[in-house]
Amino acid sequence: MTPENAEPRGPREIVAGVDGSGPAWAALEWAAAAAAGRGAALRIVYALSMPLVREPFGKAIRMAPTPEVAERGGAFLAAAAERVGRAHPRLPVQTQVSAREPAPALLAAAEHAELAVVGSRGLGGLGSTFFGSVSLRVAAHAACPVVVIPPEKKGGARGDRRDVVVGVDGSPASAAALRCALREAARIGADLVAVHVLRAPEPPGPLAPDADAESDRDRRTNAERVEGYVHDFVARERPPGSGGVDVRVAVMEGHAAQALLEQSEGAALLVVGSRGHGGFLGLLLGSVSRAVLHHSAVPVMVVRSGSEPPPS
Structure with missing residues (x-):
């Protein structure tokens, strides 16, 4: 000892x-x-x-x-x-x-x-x-x-999907989380699912023309931007000799914690950064990370910027 x-x-x-x-x-x-x-x-x-x-x-x-x-x-x-x-x-x-x-x-x-x-x-x-x-x-x-x-739940399977799910918001902690999630997915041969959550738009005013079309364009633009960010990051940070990791990007509207919990149901691992911010990819963490830790039925990895270990 x-x-x-x-x-x-x-x-x-x-x-x-x-x-x-x-x-x-x-x-x-x-x-x-x-x-x-x-x-x-x-x-x-x-x-x-x-x-x-x-x-x-x-x-x-x-x-x-x-x-x-x-x-x-x-x-x-x-x-x-x-x-x-x-x-x-x-x-x-x-x-x-x-x-x-x-x-x-x-x-x-x-x-x-x-x-x-x-x-x-x-x-x-x-x-x-x-x-x-x-x-x-x-x-x-x-x-x-x-x-x-988390504790085992009666009658519920845990980790039956070979996915590693990660929340992304463009912050340094989010980048660290994405890096760790990519390494973990490569290590266990899992798919990587990157989840970005948009805040729900405000209801349009009575004089706003084509509000639905404008909202659809904004969603497409945001989705393309997030997908580009994630795929560029994965191409740059992929562990040497790890082979291919299939990457999916989910862009959603609503509450970040709820979206992460839904997307990670049955996954091998959920990865979050310990602190997010508003801006490029919206709010993600703070109270969200706490909610995820309280309610997730799958293992949750919490990563602070600068805390991730060097590649193996």
């Missing part, structure tokens, strides 16, 4: 946070498969959430875990590593117990990682605060892309 203050690792490592809940096990399985597919190592992190206490002059220090708590965390990680080893016997696996709260523990562990993976929420008990608000904090602040794994 690796100490929390170990030297930084290289970028060829995927970090997974676990807490014993169903979404956490799903996150671990996804992270292990991703690490094996990338030829990366896997680091499994478990947070003890030891409380802070104040010394007489007000300085806060974190309580050291008791031997019993430390032993329990170590045993849990050993079981997690064994579970991964059965599915991926050749995968290098490291485990790490942190005394900190889950979000700071994961953010520190993922500082030099290629990818961090968390479940969307936990169930309760020791480490139960790992998910929910924690997954949002990690997705917003991690130095690397973050994949949030």
Whole structure:
């Protein structure tokens, strides 16, 4: 088991946070498969959430875990590593117990990682605060892309399409998301679906002639511009030796989060940037990324501009 203050690792490592809940096990399985597919190592992190206490002059220090708590965390990680080893016997696996709260523990562990993976929420008990608000904090602040794994839904298939869906809006974060989505699609042999959402037009006034025709022309112009942007980007950024990636562009009107959720239903992965803007390709993120993370039934990768790793 690796100490929390170990030297930084290289970028060829995927970090997974676990807490014993169903979404956490799903996150671990996804992270292990991703690490094996990338030829990366896997680091499994478990947070003890030891409380802070104040010394007489007000300085806060974190309580050291008791031997019993430390032993329990170590045993849990050993079981997690064994579970991964059965599915991926050749995968290098490291485990790490942190005394900190889950979000700071994961953010520190993922500082030099290629990818961090968390479940969307936990169930309760020791480490139960790992998910929910924690997954949002990690997705917003991690130095690397973050994949949030949703819980399985009864009677519903997840990831039965071989598509990687990405939201595009022309912002730096959107470009980073498109780059990561393209690499992921090439890696798993999936199609790439780029989704751009236009804000619905205002109803025309009574004196506006041929408003429908003008609206149709605007839609066609926007669709052509987005398609050109995406295809030029893919041609420029396609990973060397990756072969062909089939690319589709969907230009829609309405609410960005709803459109992304609809387009990604059953997909292998949904990729979004962590912050968008108005302008060339309209609003995409901010509250939208939060809504997608809360409601998506498929894994969601959140990418900040500058956080994507170099090509493998």
